[in-house]
Amino acid sequence: MLTFTVRRFLQAIPVVLGVSFAVFMMMHMLPGDPAVIMAGEVASPEQIEQMRRNLGLHYPILTQYFRYITNALRGNLGTSIRTDMPVVNEIFDVRFLTTIQLAVTATAASVLIGLMIGIVSVVWRRSFIDTLLMLIALLGLSMPNFWLGVIFINFFSLQMGWLPITGWGTPAQMVMPTLMLGIGGSAVIARMTRASMLEVFNQDYIRTAYAKGATERIVIFRHALRNALIPVITVVGLQFGFLLSGAVISETIFAINGLGRLMVQSLTTRDFPTAQGAILVCSLLFVMVNMMVDITYRFVNKRIDLN
Amino acid sequence: MKSRRFIRRRPKDIQMWIGASIVLFFVAIALLAPLLAPYDPLEVVIPRRLQAPSSDHWLGTDDLGRDNLSRILYGARVSLIVGVAATAIGAAIGTVLGIVAGYFGGVKDSIIMRFIDILLAFPGLLLALAIVTVLGSSTRNVILAVAIFAVPSFARIVRGSTLSVKKLEYIDAIRAIGAKDIRIIFVHVLPNILSPIIVQATLNVGGAIVTAAALSFLGVGTPPPTPEWGAMVDRGRAFLIQAPHMIYFPGLMIFLLVVGINMFGDGLRDYLEPKKTR
Secondary structure (H helix, E strand, O other): OHHHHHHHHHHHHHHHHHHHHHHHHHHHHOOOOHHHHHHOOOOOHHHHHHHHHHHOOOOOHHHHHHHHHHHHHOOOOOEOOOOOOEHHHHHHOOHHHHHHHHHHHHHHHHHHHHHHHHHHHHHOOOOHHHHHHHHHHHHHHHOOHHHHHHHHHHHHHHHOOOOOOOOOOOHHHHHHHHHHHHHHHHHHHHHHHHHHHHHHHOOHHHHHHHHOOOOHHHHHHHHHHHHHHHHHHHHHHHHHHHHHHHHHHHHHHOOOOOHHHHHHHHHHOOOHHHHHHHHHHHHHHHHHHHHHHHHHHHHHOOOOOOO | OHHHHHHHHHHHHHHHHHHHHHHHHHHHHHHHHHHHOOOOOOOOOHHHOOOOOOOOOOOOEOOOOOEHHHHHHHHHHHHHHHHHHHHHHHHHHHHHHHHHHHHHOHHHHHHHHHHHHHHHOOOOHHHHHHHHHHHOOOHHHHHHHHHHHHHHHHHHHHHHHHHHHHOOHHHHHHHHHOOOHHHHHHHHHHHHHHHHHHHHHHHHHHHHHHHHHHHHHOOOOOOOOOOOHHHHHHHHHHHOOOOOHHHHHHHHHHHHHHHHHHHHHHHHHHHHOHHHOO
């Protein structure tokens, strides 16, 4: 188990380096000279040159990347062009926690709803209820979440006046963004749970359990669900990543001050140090979550090998 | 036994046909938009702005007085083109990478799979968002961004299928006769792994359409004034109270088209890969 964890951790290192390099190169290809943007429109050529030196832009690109990484390891991601604040503060002061909360509540909602739908449709498998629930899951899977968010606002806030339109923090504020993000994921989890449980139902030990006289409830919860959950865990891990990026949309719609909105704002205003930092942090988080999923997966199913 | 299986598969068959009909309906709309659209989708007529659905404008008008129905009909073009083109490019790149990795193995496999890991490490929409911002907003760049986003899933599926086909005895036999790698790949491996590629491609089109619409919704997709469903929903957000019809219809179109594609894809998977039928 320890060997597996260490190996999985070592495998993540080149990925993290690759991701940081890709982000760095992408930001370098953004149109617009950061030195000109930072020095201002009216700056003289000398001032722009000075700014270029201050930013280290006169070094060769690989040296710049190396400097960026060594600084990042020391907790310095540069300074925001838009607000003049350290990027680390821009990201971690409030926004990071907000986005994590959003992704966690949405994941929790999707697991809860998804498992429930999946289990109910297995209990009544191949019946009308099963067909209906799987149709609902298909609709949930096909729903463009940004549209759902706007429809929610129109119905729950503008017409009914039940929920606040914007913000994040109070339980009432959390309902719409969480549901908007979670519904797509719950559809995926419901389908996965059902498929995986039906597969387990074909196994001999389930027949044995029935033969021993176990009730349907015991077979489903004690025997089938426990084993069927293994593939579901992977899906939940992947979903977390999608929710993290989906946060871009829900934060934009509900005006939530999170990492996703920061990313869109900094990309559209060419605030490239902030955009770079935010994308990097999100990707690192995603890599870490996937690593934890793999390790959990291994923990519940010892037969899995890294290769 | 045979008849039971037939009965069990029937609902899925029906589902596939319903899905195919929905998709065909949208393809027809996209092709016939110039004939069907009652107005010019780009014509700005300020006096008739924000009108609710009526006999003149079946789906109402937007904040610039443009006819919603006409814009929605034309909008089918962008969504379908982006969905299909992005999937085709993503599938082509992913298939080449997956086959090379799976067939040759070794260093090539390691390098390609690490590259795929890096692509996968960008959570979903972020990669597409960053690429479009770097390249600039245009339909072509949206296609590219959404295509790159699709590469990893194709590469992984193709690599897995190639690995299992490669182990089969007939491949060894063909190699023993002296066939070259390139011939084995094109004549013997590729045709045998087409089913999972086709299924993945079908299901990917729906996701690609939603991603492209989401990019437009965030303001970095297909630039105005081209009618695009995601951008139409975004525009309608500012007029939710006066003209909620501005968001209902374009969003509904994305939803219906993607439902159709997913129904068709699900059915196709059961048909082409019966082993995975549950």
